[in-house]
Every structure is written in C-alpha cells, then in structure tokens.
Amino acid sequence: MYHYAESVNRVDQMEKLKILSAAAKYDVACTSSGVDRNATRGSLGSASACGICHTFAADGRCVSLLKILLTNVCVYDCRYCANRRSNDIPRAVFTPREIAELTINFYKRNYIEGLFLSSSVIRDANHTMEQIYETLKLLRGVYKFNGYIHIKAIPGADEGLIRAAGFLADRMSVNIELPSEESLNRLAPDKTKESILKPMSLLKKGIVQSREEVALFHSAPSFVPAGQSTQMIVGASPESDKKIIDLTESLYKRYSLKRVFFSAYTPVSDNPLLPSVKPPLLREHRLYQADWLLRFYGFSADEILKNPDENLSLNLDPKCHWALNNLNMFPVEINTADTRTLLRVPGIGARSAERILSARRVGSLTFENLKKLGIVLKRARYFITCQGKMYERISMDPEILEMKLTENKLGGAYKQLSLFDEPALLAEGASEG
Amino acid sequence: MLTAIFDGSLDGFLSVVYSCYYDKRPYDYVYEDGVYQQQLDSDYFYVPTEPARSVRVMEAIGKRVSQDAQTNVCYCCLANDKERFTSLLRYVRLGFKAGAAADNYLQDPHVLKVHKLVQYVLREAHLLTGFCRFKETKSGVYYASISPVNNALPILAEHFRERLMNQPWVIHDTARGIAAVYDCNDYRIDPVKNSPHVDCSDDEARFQELWRAFFDSVAIKERLNKDLQRNLIPLRFRKHVTEFQNNSPAFITQAPRL
Numbered sequence A: 001m002y003h004y005a006e007s008v009n010r011v012d013q014m015e016k017l018k019i020l021s022a023a024a025k026y027d028v029a030c031t032s033s034g035v036d037r038n039a040t041r042g043s044l045g046s047a048s049a050c051g052i053c054h055t056f057a058a059d060g061r062c063v064s065l066l067k068i069l070l071t072n073v074c075v076y077d078c079r080y081c082a083n084r085r086s087n088d089i090p091r092a093v094f095t096p097r098e099i100a101e102l103t104i105n106f107y108k109r110n111y112i113e114g115l116f117l118s119s120s121v122i123r124d125a126n127h128t129m130e131q132i133y134e135t136l137k138l139l140r141g142v143y144k145f146n147g148y149i150h151i152k153a154i155p156g157a158d159e160g161l162i163r164a165a166g167f168l169a170d171r172m173s174v175n176i177e178l179p180s181e182e183s184l185n186r187l188a189p190d191k192t193k194e195s196i197l198k199p200m201s202l203l204k205k206g207i208v209q210s211r212e213e214v215a216l217f218h219s220a221p222s223f224v225p226a227g228q229s230t231q232m233i234v235g236a237s238p239e240s241d242k243k244i245i246d247l248t249e250s251l252y253k254r255y256s257l258k259r260v261f262f263s264a265y266t267p268v269s270d271n272p273l274l275p276s277v278k279p280p281l282l283r284e285h286r287l288y289q290a291d292w293l294l295r296f297y298g299f300s301a302d303e304i305l306k307n308p309d310e311n312l313s314l315n316l317d318p319k320c321h322w323a324l325n326n327l328n329m330f331p332v333e334i335n336t337a338d339t340r341t342l343l344r345v346p347g348i349g350a351r352s353a354e355r356i357l358s359a360r361r362v363g364s365l366t367f368e369n370l371k372k373l374g375i376v377l378k379r380a381r382y383f384i385t386c387q388g389k390m391y392e393r394i395s396m397d398p399e400i401l402e403m404k405l406t407e408n409k410l411g412g413a414y415k416q417l418s419l420f421d422e423p424a425l426l427a428e429g430a431s432e433g
Numbered sequence B: 001m002l003t004a005i006f007d008g009s010l011d012g013f014l015s016v017v018y019s020c021y022y023d024k025r026p027y028d029y030v031y032e033d034g035v036y037q038q039q040l041d042s043d044y045f046y047v048p049t050e051p052a053r054s055v056r057v058m059e060a061i062g063k064r065v066s067q068d069a070q071t072n073v074c075y076c077c078l079a080n081d082k083e084r085f086t087s088l089l090r091y092v093r094l095g096f097k098a099g100a101a102a103d104n105y106l107q108d109p110h111v112l113k114v115h116k117l118v119q120y121v122l123r124e125a126h127l128l129t130g131f132c133r134f135k136e137t138k139s140g141v142y143y144a145s146i147s148p149v150n151n152a153l154p155i156l157a158e159h160f161r162e163r164l165m166n167q168p169w170v171i172h173d174t175a176r177g178i179a180a181v182y183d184c185n186d187y188r189i190d191p192v193k194n195s196p197h198v199d200c201s202d203d204e205a206r207f208q209e210l211w212r213a214f215f216d217s218v219a220i221k222e223r224l225n226k227d228l229q230r231n232l233i234p235l236r237f238r239k240h241v242t243e244f245q246n247n248s249p250a251f252i253t254q255a256p257r258l
C-alpha cells in the first residue's frame, strides 16, 4: 500500500480534512458523554457527563466531536465499506501532529467537545494503532488537552499498545460491524468474530481492573473511564431485529458495554452481495428505541420481541407494540402505580414519570392535572386511569387500539418520533444522530 | 392590591421577599422597573435592593425550603418573562409554608410556571454551551457573541471559566448589551455600550474555513433532513454560529470588523 502513502502526502490540509471526515461520517458513535472531568490549571478543557452537542449537520445528526479518520488507506477489503482496498477513491493520511493541532484549535473556539479518532488499517494493525497512540500522547502530553477523546481499538494490534492508548482515551470502541458471524464471513473476509471480540474483552478487563484500582488508590490512572462502545451496520445483511436486539443485550451483559450503536447501511458499492436500497432510517430509529427500553426501562430482549425472525413494527414504537401484546397489564392507575409500571406506559418517559410521582405526593391526580403537568396523553390515555376513570370509553382491543395509535401519522412517523414524542429520547437521540 | 417594583436583579428580588415579610406587605404582583403597566386598583411600592438583606433571605430559603428552591430562584430570575417575579414570590412564600415539599405542588400554576421557566433557562444555556463560537483575535483574547432569549450569560460564563480556563475570553450578549470578560483568573459581567472592535488573528480565517469544510462533509446526503436540523439548531442561534455564516471572500472583506 505504499504507493498510496507517497501520493497522499501531497494532499493539502483542507483536502485531507474533507476526505478523512467524509470517510468517518458513517461511524455513528458521537456521544461525548459519560465522564465528568474538571479542568485543571495549565491544561485545556474539561469533559461534561451530560454531553454537549455543538452543532447539527444537514442530516440532523449531532456534531460534538471532531470525527475523523487517521487515514482511509486500507489493506483490507470489507465489502460494505467505502474505504475498502478495491475501491477507487481519493486517499489521504494525517500525521499525529496535524490531528492534534486541528483538535486544539477547534476546541479553543468551542467548535467541538473533543476528538473521535478512527482509522482504516494502514500497513498493518500495529502501525495504525501506534499512530493513534502517538496522536493521543501529543494531545495529552504536549498540548495538555483535557477534553474528550474517543478512539478505535484496531483489531489485531498488540495488547500492550491498546492498553497504553486506553490510559489516554476516555472511550474506546471496537466495531462488531455485522450482527452475525455468517455475515461477517461473507462481507468482511479479512475479519473474524474472534479478532473483534478479543480486543473487546481486553478492554472490558482493563476497565474492570482500573475501576478497582481507582477505588483503592485515587491517584491510579483510569483506563477508558467513559467505557467502551460498539457499532453494527443494520440493513447490509439479513438478520432480524430480534437477532440484533438479542446480540445487543448480550453485548451489554457480557462485555459491559456502555453503548451499542446502530448504523443504517448506506449503499457504498454495487457488489451483488449487498442491497442497493435507501438507508433504513426508521428501522434504525426503532432499534434505538428498543435499545433505550433495554438500558433504562428494565425491559429484556425477550419482552421486546419473541420470535427469532420477528422485526420491530415500523408503525408503532416498541413500547406501544409491547403494550398491545400485554394488554392484561393495563390500564394502570396513575395515582398508585410504581415507577417501573409507570415507565412501561406508552408515552410516559422518565421525565413524565418523575413529575407524576412528585405531584401525586401532595394530591390525587386527574387527567386535567396531568395535562397541566405537561404530560402528553396522545398515547398514554389508552393505557391509564386517573382515580379509576378512563380518559374515554374504549374497548381494550389490540386492533382498535393499534388503529387509534397509528392514526394521524400519515407516513410522517420518523419525523414526528424523532422530534417530540419522548423528550428523554430526544435528548439522547439528538446527541447521537 | 399590592405591587412591588424593583431593579430586576436577583438581589433585588430577594429584597422584595424581605420586604414582603418585614414590611408585612404580601405583594400580589412583582415587576421589574420599567416593564409593567400601571393599574388603577393597585398600590405601588418601590423596593430598593439591599444586598445584606438578600443574603439573609437566600440563607432562609436554603434552610427552610431547600437547596433546590435556592437554585430555582437564581435561574428563574434569568428567564425572559414579565410575570416571572410574581410567580417566584408566590413560590417562595409557599416554600416557607410547605418546606421542601413546595416543589411537589405542580398543580399550583405558579410552581409549575417557575419550574417551566427554570427548565427553559437551563435548556437554552445548555444549548449555548455547544453553540457559542469563539474567534481568536490579534490580542489573543477569544471573542464570542450571543443573543439568547433568556439571560444565559451568567451560566455560560461559569461553564467557560472551567472549560477555557487558560485563555482570556469575552462573551458578549448583543441583545442585552452586556458582556462577561475573563482574564484567566476571574470574570466580570458588565454593560457594554458599543459593539467592540474585534480584530481576528492571522490563523482565524483558516480555522473557520477548515471547520466549515468539516461541517459540510460530515452530513450524509442520503439522510438529509433540514427540518430536523432546524428544530435542533433553531435559526435564531445561527447568526452567531460560524458554520452557518456566509463565507464568500467578498463577505469577509466587507463585513463590519467585529
């Protein structure tokens, strides 16, 4: 691959930035949240656990990190990837110093929250990981950069190198890429399940160990304090949503991941092995909603979907879908239900539940009260009672309810959902695309 | 009817609370001087701001109501709503009766209003911690302008005092004519009359261009969604935000030198 490196060095900085940010844009993990770190004298910046969006791109996705590749020169040939060796595209390579300077200058102007550095595999895994590590050393050591850094661990790189980088990064991720081993073999012939899972468990071990050490000795250096995340491409291969949600659940459990990201596959090649359709955005959105139920609402993967080849409904959000299949649990009395039960009511998110719990301490609530509290009853009203009364007479029949819940949507489902329905989801969704 | 008029500051409001109890005047309305309409059926009292009293009131709120109530009072004062002080006084008075439970009385329109305003203030300030853009000037000071609906400047100044601790900066609220000026030690918020003369450093244009190029190239064109973008970064913020500013060379040379 050296002939690339020769010609790419002549590309000017602007051109490099364009190439290497465009090449990184399909990577969705953009959250900068998860660590709170105060600034110190003599260093630049801080990290904020609640996550700050600095701008929103024309596709409506949050931009909070300078998300770039070190290089898009790759020795591998994954079929779903625009940077694959066999693809004829302009290539570029950043030096660690160039990346550090961009990061610092963007940060000082408050364009960004930090850096998200990923890379194709240039020369080999170790060389690539070394360059990433160099960049981190410059940023943390020379520039005293104290802001957020997320890097990719390159599968196949030396353990020692990955560990060393982990002490300088806030978050690391290894992409699981595709939801099954068969798909991986078919579409990413150079990768194996093991090569991906190995660095993942290495990171997990490091994180657990470091937490124990930090608990004992406060001065112990912390390893990947914002945890690890991963990403998989949805729609490039035939797995069902059930399969994806099961995998997601087990990743959270087995590798204590902080986040699993989904990326709707955007066609980047006309390889007959791959679909050539528009990116399945609504499906991606539903998966994020399901993921939300897993992480914050106490649902298990088996509750969300039952059958192995089942997919999430595109018309109904996963919580509504679950509620319609479990109508025996409804309606729920607003004045007595516990938190967990309240959170299972379609349309009631964390913030609404909190308000209800607080307000009912000083008085019994009616539907009028709920409206005043700013609780959206559009969906919730079919599933709750206030002081024993329903909002309107309606039979608890799944088909009738489904009709009620989907009317007025007129195909604008994605837009509506991503904007107003669930404030909590909006906050999170907004910071993550 | 009793109406209190005061200078609109936090200390001023706390002095009104003091007067409400010690002068035994349970005000029905509280307004900032200059933003109210005289009603015939009300008696008006101008309440002077007395920092010594306001400190005592703040302490009392912390002890007898809650720390949450203290922060609610601080943030609610920053809201852009003429009626906020009236609701805030009712809220504080309820607090002195009900203690920390006051925050549960969301059925009370004043409590709900205070909560909503506080949320709005915090939400807008949070957005601005992301949207605020600094320019590097020749003198090495970083300059940013904003024009928020609520008075977000005090919250922003606290944020950037941490984040950009080692560089001097100015955040200028052009709508209110005030600016926070930070000298690497501490900041002060003062009125500014004229728009300051901002002379950009030699590198500034280059980094702005690099940033705009980055901004354009990260959008995935198959997923374009300008409506969503407009909801997430509303137009009213954009005039201060580098990546939404016109960047033709003509514009740069003709633009007033900020």
Ligand code: SF4
Binding pocket: A074, A075, A076, A077, A078, A081, A082, A083, A084, A085, A119, A120, A121
């Ligand atoms: S290794 Fe990464 S960059 Fe290279 S082709 Fe595969 S997915 Fe693309």
